[in-house]
Amino acid sequence: SAGRDGGADDAPPPVIGRYARTLGAQVPGRLVTSAKSWLSHASVDRLAAILPWGAAEGVDKVSPVDASASYLAHVRAAWDARFPDAPLAKQDVILTVPASFDDGARALTVEAARRAKLPALRLLEEPQAAFYDWLYGQRATLRDTFAAARRVLICDVGGGTTDLTLVDVAPGDDGEPAFTRVGVGNHLMLGGDNMDLALARLLEPRLTEPGTRLSAASLSQLVERCRAAKERLLGDDAPASVTVTLLGAGSKLVG
Numbered sequence: 001s002a003g004r005d006g007g008a009d010d011a012p013p014p015v016i017g018r019y020a021r022t023l024g025a026q027v028p029g030r031l032v033t034s035a036k037s038w039l040s041h042a043s044v045d046r047l048a049a050i051l052p053w054g055a056a057e058g059v060d061k062v063s064p065v066d067a068s069a070s071y072l073a074h075v076r077a078a079w080d081a082r083f084p085d086a087p088l089a090k091q092d093v094i095l096t097v098p099a100s101f102d103d104g105a106r107a108l109t110v111e112a113a114r115r116a117k118l119p120a121l122r123l124l125e126e127p128q129a130a131f132y133d134w135l136y137g138q139r140a141t142l143r144d145t146f147a148a149a150r151r152v153l154i155c156d157v158g159g160g161t162t163d164l165t166l167v168d169v170a171p172g173d174d175g176e177p178a179f180t181r182v183g184v185g186n187h188l189m190l191g192g193d194n195m196d197l198a199l200a201r202l203l204e205p206r207l208t209e210p211g212t213r214l215s216a217a218s219l220s221q222l223v224e225r226c227r228a229a230k231e232r233l234l235g236d237d238a239p240a241s242v243t244v245t246l247l248g249a250g251s252k253l254v255g
Helices: 018-024 064-082 103-115 126-137 139-145 192-207 216-234
Strands: 093-097 121-125 151-157 162-171 177-184
Touching: 018 216, 064 103, 093 103, 093 126, 103 121, 121 126, 126 139, 126 151, 126 162, 126 177, 192 216
Parallel strands: 093 121
Antiparallel strands: 151 162, 162 177
8 A cells, every 4th residue: 555645634545456556666665565474573563653664754654454454444345335235244254364474463464354344254374275276176076186195285475475384185084085284384474575675686786876775765666666577577478678767766777
């Protein structure tokens, strides 16, 4: 979500979604990203208004919990607009979380859902959710698919984290395979966000004077520009190259 100027009583609400991401690549220091990953950072106060990280004075900040709640509230509003006769508050809701989330991060996720006015819900680990979805697609041939399998490793590489989950396979009473989760990997802060940051760090020396570094706000803007360039280069009909520019960096261009 994109931040807004502080101190204005009539300030508009924050922008959420793809448009916020586009604006964040244009204006440094006003974009909140990876709010879910921040929920697992035990070294910071996740209920305190700390995001956008490194934002300048005068920019409103929000807590990781409130940022997560704003996303969930946006989803709730979109659902209610699409299905006015079946509001989300009357549905059975399952909210997925990284398997490596500890009890604290899970509790904060539930708190974010409460602030978003979601109904009572259940938490489900993301690798398990992906595995269940895959199993549903294989439901007609499960017995043959797992005839010789005794263990499944699920690798869930997301935007900010990588989750590893180990599932044992055993014959069920009805002959169909039965699955039991037996292990979860440590919390790995590794995902698409890290690739974007690595690209930004690679380009940073070309946009700064020798011996200097970008501010946190400018680095955040560069990360978003690198993400957009990466997605273009990896997308369909990708160009041979993409130019990355940074506002406030003079006339320098990076190809």
